[in-house]
Amino acid sequence: MAKEKVCILGSGNWGSAIARIAALNVKKHSDTFEEEITMYVHEEEVDGKPLSSIINEKHENIKYLSGVQLGSNVKAEPDPIKAIKGATALIIVIPHQFVEKILEGMKEHLSPGVRAVSLIKGVKAEGDKIHTYPGIISSLLGIRCSALGGANIATEVAQDQFCESTLGIPPEGMKSDDKNSLSDADLWFKLFDTPTFRIRIVPDVDGVALCGGLKNVIALAAGFSDGLGWGSNTKSAIIRIGIMEIKDFCVHFFPKVKAETFLEESCGLADILTSCISGRNRKVAENMVKTGKGFQELEKEELGGQSLQGPQTTEQLHKFLDARRDEVRRSNGFPLIENVWKICYEGMPPEKLIEGL
Amino acid sequence: MAKEKVCILGSGNWGSAIARIAALNVKKHSDTFEEEITMYVHEEEVDGKPLSSIINEKHENIKYLSGVQLGSNVKAEPDPIKAIKGATALIIVIPHQFVEKILEGMKEHLSPGVRAVSLIKGVKAEGDKIHTYPGIISSLLGIRCSALGGANIATEVAQDQFCESTLGIPPEGMKSDDKNSLSDADLWFKLFDTPTFRIRIVPDVDGVALCGGLKNVIALAAGFSDGLGWGSNTKSAIIRIGIMEIKDFCVHFFPKVKAETFLEESCGLADILTSCISGRNRKVAENMVKTGKGFQELEKEELGGQSLQGPQTTEQLHKFLDARRDEVRRSNGFPLIENVWKICYEGMPPEKLIEGL
Numbered sequence: 197m198a199k200e201k202v203c204i205l206g207s208g209n210w211g212s213a214i215a216r217i218a219a220l221n222v223k224k225h226s227d228t229f230e231e232e233i234t235m236y237v238h239e240e241e242v243d244g245k246p247l248s249s250i251i252n253e254k255h256e257n258i259k260y261l262s263g264v265q266l267g268s269n270v271k272a273e274p275d276p277i278k279a280i281k282g283a284t285a286l287i288i289v290i291p292h293q294f295v296e297k298i299l300e301g302m303k304e305h306l307s308p309g310v311r312a313v314s315l316i317k318g319v320k321a322e323g324d325k326i327h328t329y330p331g332i333i334s335s336l337l338g339i340r341c342s343a344l345g346g347a348n349i350a351t352e353v354a355q356d357q358f359c360e361s362t363l364g365i366p367p368e369g370m371k372s373d374d375k376n377s378l379s380d381a382d383l384w385f386k387l388f389d390t391p392t393f394r395i396r397i398v399p400d401v402d403g404v405a406l407c408g409g410l411k412n413v414i415a416l417a418a419g420f421s422d423g424l425g426w427g428s429n430t431k432s433a434i435i436r437i438g439i440m441e442i443k444d445f446c447v448h449f450f451p452k453v454k455a456e457t458f459l460e461e462s463c464g465l466a467d468i469l470t471s472c473i474s475g476r477n478r479k480v481a482e483n484m485v486k487t488g489k490g491f492q493e494l495e496k497e498e499l500g501g502q503s504l505q506g507p508q509t510t511e512q513l514h515k516f517l518d519a520r521r522d523e524v525r526r527s528n529g530f531p532l533i534e535n536v537w538k539i540c541y542e543g544m545p546p547e548k549l550i551e552g553l
Numbered sequence: 554m555a556k557e558k559v560c561i562l563g564s565g566n567w568g569s570a571i572a573r574i575a576a577l578n579v580k581k582h583s584d585t586f587e588e589e590i591t592m593y594v595h596e597e598e599v600d601g602k603p604l605s606s607i608i609n610e611k612h613e614n615i616k617y618l619s620g621v622q623l624g625s626n627v628k629a630e631p632d633p634i635k636a637i638k639g640a641t642a643l644i645i646v647i648p649h650q651f652v653e654k655i656l657e658g659m660k661e662h663l664s665p666g667v668r669a670v671s672l673i674k675g676v677k678a679e680g681d682k683i684h685t686y687p688g689i690i691s692s693l694l695g696i697r698c699s700a701l702g703g704a705n706i707a708t709e710v711a712q713d714q715f716c717e718s719t720l721g722i723p724p725e726g727m728k729s730d731d732k733n734s735l736s737d738a739d740l741w742f743k744l745f746d747t748p749t750f751r752i753r754i755v756p757d758v759d760g761v762a763l764c765g766g767l768k769n770v771i772a773l774a775a776g777f778s779d780g781l782g783w784g785s786n787t788k789s790a791i792i793r794i795g796i797m798e799i800k801d802f803c804v805h806f807f808p809k810v811k812a813e814t815f816l817e818e819s820c821g822l823a824d825i826l827t828s829c830i831s832g833r834n835r836k837v838a839e840n841m842v843k844t845g846k847g848f849q850e851l852e853k854e855e856l857g858g859q860s861l862q863g864p865q866t867t868e869q870l871h872k873f874l875d876a877r878r879d880e881v882r883r884s885n886g887f888p889l890i891e892n893v894w895k896i897c898y899e900g901m902p903p904e905k906l907i908e909g910l
Contacts, residue, residue, distance in 0.1 A: 346786075347786045347790060347793075348786055349784060349785055349786050352784040352785065352787070353786065357784050357786060357787050358783070358786075358787045358790060359786035359787055359789075360790045360793065360794075394790075426714060426715070427706060427709040428704070428706055428709065428830060429703075429704045429706050429709045429710065429714055429715075429716035429827065430709070430714050430715045430716055432716075432823035432826045433704060433715060433717045433751075433819065433823060435826060436704075436717065436818075436819060436822055436823040436826075437717075439822070440817060459817060460793075460816060461793075462789070462790065462793060465793055465796070465822075466789035466790060467789070469789045469792060469793075469826065470785045470789045473785060473830065474785050550715050
């Protein structure tokens with residue numbers, strides 16, 4: 197069996213944390229993987245030097261995950277086409293707004309039999325269609341794409357604190373049809389599972405991608421509740437209603453998605469919980485209520501110009517629901533998603549969050 | 554149709570909060586209910602006067618829920634047999650350790666057609682048997698008993714903050730077989746549902762009772778995690794594993810119980826969440842780790858001699874699992890429940906909480 201060659205596309209805080217885990221596991225499973233991992237790094241100058249050179253010298257991403265050794269077998273590469281050369285296993289962890297730009301034109305440079313796993317949060321709505329990133333990657337590159345998600349704050353993962361993660365595999369990747377290669381499930385499990393980073397596998401790639409994509413809508417709602425000084429009963433009710441609504445949305449519009457992924461897995465229940473307790477979408481939403489400022493203004497003040505996922509996702513969902521309004525009218529609708537959108541974009545008073553729930 | 558007459562057995566903080574809601578609803582549905590509600594009050598002297606007299610004069614339970622008007626149609630009664638006279642709808646909200654003592658000898662004084670709903674938390678293990686309180690009430694009184702549970706902190710409910718509650722009804726009480734009376738589902742829904750105290754009905758009385766009974770084992774685990782300074786990923790993982798383990802325990806030993814009650818309802822997911830974020834079991838567990846003291850000592854120091862439900866429940870579950878050890882060995886076991894027990898009663902270091910999960 198030829199060895200698998202791993203490439204990580206992306207080098208932010210989560211990309212770096214997962215590079216560290218992959219770098220340990222390729223050494224552990226040296227019969228399965230080539231030892232060297234390449235990591236595509238969007239080049240920038242840090243302290244007057246290119247970030248990729250710093251990573252290759254210090255084995256540390258001093259800008260996005262400082263203080264953490266990535267492993268000397270991680271090689272940073274600023275050219276994405278060079279980075280994927282020879283790779284058979286692509287870990288894609290690029291901010292969602294850059295995915296198409298970076299992957300475009302990559303198809304002809306791919307190795308035969310290459311597979312991908314997406315760690316990207318978010319969904320993309322276009323008119324009356326809605327897409328997950330594993331779906332977008334699959335169709336852009338013409339390859340099979342899995343998804344990884346979970347309650348996985350990068351800095352805690354980098355410190356080997358115990359946590360869980362969910363691996364969503366397309367049904368056809370659960371078992372290998374070729375005796376000479378690993379199934380997708382076996383490949384990604386071997387690459388990611390450690391004693392403190394526990395992987396559970398579900399045959400539901402879209403479900404895993406959607407959980408991470410949609411959770412921040414609930415986190416905004418939880419933040420509004422906190423900002424209003426509402427108590428623990430109310431916040432718990434909002435989280436429960438949010439989980440059920442997101443689950444219903446996904447099961448309705450992606451009929452192959454499994455409800456259990458939302459209700460029972462780390463990428464669902466546990467990640468939503470973390471985001472509603474300590475995520476930054478929650479925090480900004482709380483401050484929207486307390487200060488009366490809009491999220492755009494707070495993004496600038498609190499996130500140094502970085503953008504929040506929650507409002508964007510809410511906007512995507514709203515546009516999609518509008519395009520499918522006739523269909524939505526026939527169901528109970530999605531009042532929590534719609535109320536969060538109205539508070540973010542229409543100036544609805546946050547006190548009305550629970551109206552129609 | 555004869556009117557229903559409501560009696561509340563119990564007058565603690567939760568009993569008083571629910572009395573207020575019932576008192577509003579019997580007035581609202583005056584065609585269904587008699588206006589006066591009786592409330593059995595365990596008599597004690599407060600400021601030199603009997604508590605029952607104070608409640609009847611001020612319509613306020615100044616000891617357990619001060620500052621909240623119960624409604625002038627709530628009549629306190631210190632004799633439980635007098636309290637149930639003529640009652641057709643019993644709300645039972647007595648601390649679990651007193652249930653059998655108070656209900657004993659009551660059977661012969663019950664009105665025909667009387668029904669009960671249990672708001673009691675906890676389970677009772679006897680050798681290789683385990684019982685829920687609705688089950689115990691049913692067999693002591695020979696009547697049908699439903700259950701109410703949810704993320705319902707009493708003081709927030711008393712302030713009309715938005716929350717949800719789950720009503721578990723025995724399957725035979727979902728519809729009425731007698732055209733002249735309400736089904737259990739209709740009766741309790743009318744008595745409890747308000748615009749801010751939202752009732753959802755499930756045909757799973759044991760499931761609702763078990764969620765409230767077992768949630769505090771998970772809350773202790775969450776508290777140990779907090780005490781150890783473990784991060785948000787780890788705490789979320791422990792809560793997720795806890796919910797699944799409790800659900801598996803109940804589905805295994807109570808085969809009629811529904812997994813959805815644990816995963817989707819306020820009495821499950823939402824109440825567990827609240828307990829793991831802000832409950833007192835969580836708090837004491839955190840302090841056990843930080844101070845090295847046992848829970849008995851901390852109960853004395855922090856709860857004025859009141860006892861915690863979590864360690865007691867853990868002990869009940871452990872005894873039961875020991876009695877059924879052969880059966881448990883054939884499954885994956887219940888490592889979180891067993892580890893919480895070992896930390897509480899065997900001096901196991903809390904760092905070992907995640908062992909074997």
